[in-house]
Amino acid sequence: MNFGELGDIGADRTLFFIFGATGDLARRKLFPAIYSLYREGKLSKRFAVIGLARRPRTNEQFRDDVSGSIREFARYKSEEDKQWDEFAGHFHYMSLDINKPEAFAELRKLADLLDDQYDIGGNRLFYLALAPELFGSVSNNLKEGGLLDSSGWHRLVIEKPFGYDLPSAQKLNEQIRQVFEEDEIYRIDHYLGKEMVQNIEVVRFANALFEPLWNNKYIANIQITLSETVGVEERGGYYDHAGALRDMGQNHMLQMITMMAMEPPSRMEPEDIRDEKVKVLRSLRIFKNADEVKEHVVRGQYSAGELKGKPLPAYRNEEGVPSDSVTETYFAAKVFVDNFRWAGVPFYIRTGKRLPVKTTEVVVEFKNMPENVYFSSKTKLEPNLLVFRVNPTEGIYLKMNAKRPGSQWGIVPIAMDFCQSCEVGINTPEAYERLLFDAARGDSTYFTRWDEVSLAWKFVDRIESAWREQSTDLQYYAAGSWGPEAAQQLLASDGFKWWPVNGQLEGEVVWATPVAGK
Numbered sequence: 001m002n003f004g005e006l007g008d009i010g011a012d013r014t015l016f017f018i019f020g021a022t023g024d025l026a027r028r029k030l031f032p033a034i035y036s037l038y039r040e041g042k043l044s045k046r047f048a049v050i051g052l053a054r055r056p057r058t059n060e061q062f063r064d065d066v067s068g069s070i071r072e073f074a075r076y077k078s079e080e081d082k083q084w085d086e087f088a089g090h091f092h093y094m095s096l097d098i099n100k101p102e103a104f105a106e107l108r109k110l111a112d113l114l115d116d117q118y119d120i121g122g123n124r125l126f127y128l129a130l131a132p133e134l135f136g137s138v139s140n141n142l143k144e145g146g147l148l149d150s151s152g153w154h155r156l157v158i159e160k161p162f163g164y165d166l167p168s169a170q171k172l173n174e175q176i177r178q179v180f181e182e183d184e185i186y187r188i189d190h191y192l193g194k195e196m197v198q199n200i201e202v203v204r205f206a207n208a209l210f211e212p213l214w215n216n217k218y219i220a221n222i223q224i225t226l227s228e229t230v231g232v233e234e235r236g237g238y239y240d241h242a243g244a245l246r247d248m249g250q251n252h253m254l255q256m257i258t259m260m261a262m263e264p265p266s267r268m269e270p271e272d273i274r275d276e277k278v279k280v281l282r283s284l285r286i287f288k289n290a291d292e293v294k295e296h297v298v299r300g301q302y303s304a305g306e307l308k309g310k311p312l313p314a315y316r317n318e319e320g321v322p323s324d325s326v327t328e329t330y331f332a333a334k335v336f337v338d339n340f341r342w343a344g345v346p347f348y349i350r351t352g353k354r355l356p357v358k359t360t361e362v363v364v365e366f367k368n369m370p371e372n373v374y375f376s377s378k379t380k381l382e383p384n385l386l387v388f389r390v391n392p393t394e395g396i397y398l399k400m401n402a403k404r405p406g407s408q409w410g411i412v413p414i415a416m417d418f419c420q421s422c423e424v425g426i427n428t429p430e431a432y433e434r435l436l437f438d439a440a441r442g443d444s445t446y447f448t449r450w451d452e453v454s455l456a457w458k459f460v461d462r463i464e465s466a467w468r469e470q471s472t473d474l475q476y477y478a479a480g481s482w483g484p485e486a487a488q489q490l491l492a493s494d495g496f497k498w499w500p501v502n503g504q505l506e507g508e509v510v511w512a513t514p515v516a517g518k
């Protein structure tokens with residue numbers, strides 16, 4: 001299938017500063033992303049990367065690290081790359097302790113040198129792949145060290161978590177705002193870099209089929225599932241401090257709600273889109289008290305269980321997790337967007353570790369047709385579903401009712417299941433590629449603005465404070481199961497159910513993805 005030209009504006013000349021260049025994020029995501037951009041010709045040839053961390057490394061050692069990371073994680077194979085040495089030559093390393101401001105004067109010298117060598121024009125992108133506690137010091141030291149005196153643009157890209165709650169996020173924001181303007185700050189939420197999350201807007205606003213129905217007259221509910229099979233891996237310390245609501249809810253899940261619920265922007269420009277997303281967050285119903293939280297939010301923690309015959313430990317026995325932890329590894333919630341379009345439509349969201357499958361899906365369940373005379377009493381009419389398959393399979397699934405072939409009035413559910421990842425394969429950009437590309441060309445659409453972040457924290461803080469009051473609400477679920485039973489009840493009490501993820505529904509006839517040339 002031919003998906004045509006991209007039509008994107010290329011990235012500007014850029015000097016990338018990767019703080020935390022010896023860390024996990026740089027290795028798994030950032031170096032491979034830079035490589036893909038280079039291979040696809042999206043990066044200007046006039047670029048350089050300075051890797052920064054405390055560990056000593058020569059340029060050669062650093063280039064070996066980068067090469068290893070690309071061999072392991074990139075979607076293009078470096079072995080087949082005749083230009084590899086040319087690419088690797090753009091990478092430089094400097095050992096630097098962020099807590100030592102004097103090191104930044106040295107960094108400036110290196111930056112000015114590379115700026116001249118690669119004719120970068122003073123454009124600087126500072127990527128902080130670091131613990132958030134260091135964000136303030138880096139920003140300040142960049143300024144004091146003269147790194148922001150170059151003639152081009154300066155952009156700060158920062159990773160989540162952006163704070164622990166609203167007060168800590170405000171403090172963090174004040175620190176970086178002392179140095180950078182809001183429009184120079186690119187806050188990463190990697191879900192916004194995912195192809196199918198970006199596709200939500202297009203499917204909504206480019207199809208006469210959906211937008212007229214996109215409201216409380218025709219939509220019964222919206223379901224968002226982010227399920228993971230993994231536990232907390234090596235991040236027990238961080239995770240136990242955060243929990244599922246802060247780790248996934250405050251950012252990825254609320255962002256997906258905004259994409260589903262926003263009004264059409266006046267233009268497809270970053271600020272117009274972000275303005276509409278902010279309006280959704282302003283319309284989120286904040287639960288009034290702990291009882292309301294209890295009624296609308298389920299939280300759980302995994303106990304020992306198994307998946308595909310493999311025994312799995314309880315969360316409390318994971319490395320770095322206290323044996324008496326009451327941190328949630330799962331939550332499900334019924335959320336309301338109290339505005340004209342969405343009044344009365346529940347948004348059900350759930351996420352958890354150690355669930356049976358890894359998947360991210362957004363399901364739109366349309367209201368059912370009246371069971372009028374046309375339908376025989378024997379026929380159970382299923383609601384229409386539109387599913388955005390975000391991760392790991394990317395695609396769009398649409399379920400309808402049709403006449404059962406050969407019958408008189410029999411009805412059979414049929415589905416169109418478009419598998420984008422099957423079609424596009426290796427050409428699907430990974431989220432970090434998209435986001436690095438956007439940051440380097442100054443497109444902030446898929447980064448979160450401060451007002452979005454602060455409103456999301458306001459919503460989350462209310463739930464967190466209720467949980468602190470009622471810590472006994474934590475429910476246990478066996479690792480490898482779909483979470484606490486109460487999460488099923490959340491929907492059942494409204495006459496709904498969670499739709500199965502990652503697969504077709506029982507009894508339906510699927511129209512496979514049309515394949516080019518067939």
Ligand SMILES: NC(=O)C1=CN([C@@H]2O[C@H](COP(=O)(O)OP(=O)(O)OC[C@H]3O[C@@H](n4cnc5c(N)ncnc54)[C@H](OP(=O)(O)O)[C@@H]3O)[C@@H](O)[C@H]2O)C=CC1
Pocket residue numbers: 019020021022023024025026028052053054055096097098099128129130131132159160161
């Ligand atoms: N890993 C992931 O998949 C994801 C990570 N994130 C976020 O990205 C950030 C980085 O995560 P991750 O890469 O996993 O973390 P790591 O712990 O793997 O890496 C941290 C990096 O920071 C460097 N560092 C620590 N202290 C200093 C210092 N004083 N001066 C200079 N460098 C320092 C370390 O290098 P050295 O010890 O050599 O100084 C290392 O390169 C975190 O905020 C995390 O929450 C967000 C989403 C996903």
Ligand SMILES: O=C1O[C@H](COP(=O)(O)O)[C@@H](O)[C@H](O)[C@H]1O
Pocket residue numbers: 228247248360391
């Ligand atoms: O931000 C995070 O996301 C990952 C899941 O991301 P995905 O792209 O693999 O779906 C999650 O594992 C992690 O806990 C969280 O910090």
